[in-house]
Amino acid sequence: MEEAIGLSSMNGRVLICAGSDSGGGAGIQADIKTVTALGGFAATTITALTAQNTKGVFSVYDIPINFIKEQARVVLQDLGADCVKTGMLHNADVIKAVAETLETEVPGAPLVVDPVMVAKGGHQLLEPTALDILKSELIIKATLITPNVPEAELLSGMVIENVDSMRSAAEILLALGPRAVLIKGGHLAGESLTDLLVTESGERTYSGPRLDTRNTHGTGCTLASAIATGLAQKYELENAIERARNYVFNAILSAPGLGSGHGPLNHAHTMQAIVDN
Ligand SMILES: Nc1ncnc2c1ncn2[C@@H]1O[C@H](COP(=O)(O)OP(=O)(O)OP(=O)(O)O)[C@@H](O)[C@H]1O
Ligand SMILES: [Mg+2]
Numbered sequence: 255m256e257e258a259i260g261l262s263s264m265n266g267r268v269l270i271c272a273g274s275d276s277g278g279g280a281g282i283q284a285d286i287k288t289v290t291a292l293g294g295f296a297a298t299t300i301t302a303l304t305a306q307n308t309k310g311v312f313s314v315y316d317i318p319i320n321f322i323k324e325q326a327r328v329v330l331q332d333l334g335a336d337c338v339k340t341g342m343l344h345n346a347d348v349i350k351a352v353a354e355t356l357e358t359e360v361p362g363a364p365l366v367v368d369p370v371m372v373a374k375g376g377h378q379l380l381e382p383t384a385l386d387i388l389k390s391e392l393i394i395k396a397t398l399i400t401p402n403v404p405e406a407e408l409l410s411g412m413v414i415e416n417v418d419s420m421r422s423a424a425e426i427l428l429a430l431g432p433r434a435v436l437i438k439g440g441h442l443a444g445e446s447l448t449d450l451l452v453t454e455s456g457e458r459t460y461s462g463p464r465l466d467t468r469n470t471h472g473t474g475c476t477l478a479s480a481i482a483t484g485l486a487q488k489y490e491l492e493n494a495i496e497r498a499r500n501y502v503f504n505a506i507l508s509a510p511g512l513g514s515g516h517g518p519l520n521h522a523h524t525m526q527a528i529v530d531n
Contacts, residue, residue, distance in 0.1 A: 266294035266486030267334055269360070270479065271326065271352045272341025272370075273302040273314075273379070279518030280306075280373070280472030281342060287521035288479040292501065294486055296479075297333055299325040301348050308471055308513025310375035314344065319351045326352065330359035336486035339366045339479055342379050346387040353391040364485040367396040367432070368478035371405050374471055374516045385409070394431035398491065400478045401427070403441040417448050417459065424452035434491060436481075440473060451495060458492060460499055469509035469517035476519060477502050 268289045275281030282298050289296035301322055303315040329335070338356055343349045356365065369388060371380040380388070385408065393399055393409075403414050409430075410423040420437045427435045434453040442448075447464040451457060480501045484494025505519035512518055 264293060264295050266483055266488075267297065267336045268294050268479065268482050268486050269297050269299065269326065269329060269335035269338045270341065270482075271299040271301060271322075271338065271343065271356075272368075272475070273304055273344070274300050275304055275306045275472070277307040277471070277513070277518065279308065279516075280475045284472040284475040284519070284521065285339065285341065285479040288476050288501070289483045291521050291524045292480055292483040292487075292497075294483040295333075297329045297335065299329065299352070301343055301352070304342075306373075308515035308517050310515065311373050311377035311379075314379075316344070316348075319347050322348060323351050323355050326355040327359055330355075335360055335363055337364045337366065337482045339368065339482035340392065341368050341475055341478070342370045343388070343392075344379055344384075345381045346384040349384060349387050349391050353395070357395075364397040364482075365392075365395055366478050366482040366485065367392050367399045368474060369393065369399060369401050369405050369409065370474070371408060389430050393427075396432035397485065398434045398436060398481065399427065399432045400436045400438060400474065400481070402438045402474055406437045414442075416442070417450060420448075420450045421452065421457065424450055424457070428452055428454070436495060438474065438477065440470065449495075449499065451492065453491075460495060462499070462503060465503070465506050467506060467509065467517075468515070469506055469511065469519060471513075471516040471518050473502055473506065473519065476505060476521065 270285040286296040305312040410426040424435045448461045480498030508520040
């Protein structure tokens with residue numbers, strides 16, 4: 255009997271291809287915590303290491319391309335994946351390496367592409383010349399892309415000031431080939447906050463109150479990983495997004511208040527404390 259004990263409720267394998275955030279609030283660390291907190295199994299392909307805290311990204315250490323490919327290949331050939339999520343892929347070679355490996359090893363799996371370009375503190379995380387490769391190699395194959403407002407502006411070439419212009423930009427992005435586009439409204443002003451989903455068959459807005467807080471480090475990574483977990487668990491896309499938004503909202507609400515910059519979320523709010531002190 256080699257069956258694992260105690261893992262029977264773990265459901266949905268997610269392969270995350272993204273960068274490490276040493277501060278633990280965003281990137282691979284946020285992704286693993288999110289998938290785990292929602293009952294999935296997280297495996298990773300790390301594309302870069304960042305020296306980072308709540309105040310910013312201090313330096314980036316690239317992982318060699320062949321080693322990026324090997325991480326994905328050996329995981330997929332043995333453990334498999336029910337959904338793939340991509341985050342920080344910082345240049346054209348990394349994007350091509352990830353896209354090619356996924357195409358060969360896990361064709362047809364749902365793919366959530368978070369087109370990470372700039373960190374919350376302003377650090378550039380994608381070489382501008384790689385934008386066309388991102389579109390032609392990865393966005394075209396995506397089940398869902400999750401740009402924030404500045405990313406949607408760069409990808410669509412238009413200015414976004416409100417939900418109406420979000421809608422126009424989303425139509426431009428949908429024409430690039432993904433099955434669905436979710437433009438996140440975190441960067442717009444206003445008391446309420448709206449994320450907009452556009453697919454071939456229509457649109458849906460997700461609105462809620464904007465929390466007045468500095469603790470929003472990694473909200474984007476967390477949202478995309480939560481959606482990917484839902485897709486791996488066979489949720490319909492709209493329901494996966496609904497659950498993911500609730501998860502992020504409560505993670506911001508219960509944030510631990512660490513650091514002095516953009517503070518991390520509480521990814522563990524779905525879990526019961528097991529330490530009694
Ligand atoms: N202040 C807030 N209050 C409530 N929800 C928020 C707040 N900020 C962001 N969110 C939610 O978090 C999710 C991520 O949105 P956001 O626009 O912050 O992404 P992002 O810019 O990609 O984040 P990151 O900088 O971490 O990459 C969205 O669902 C958004 O609605
Ligand atoms: Mg983001």
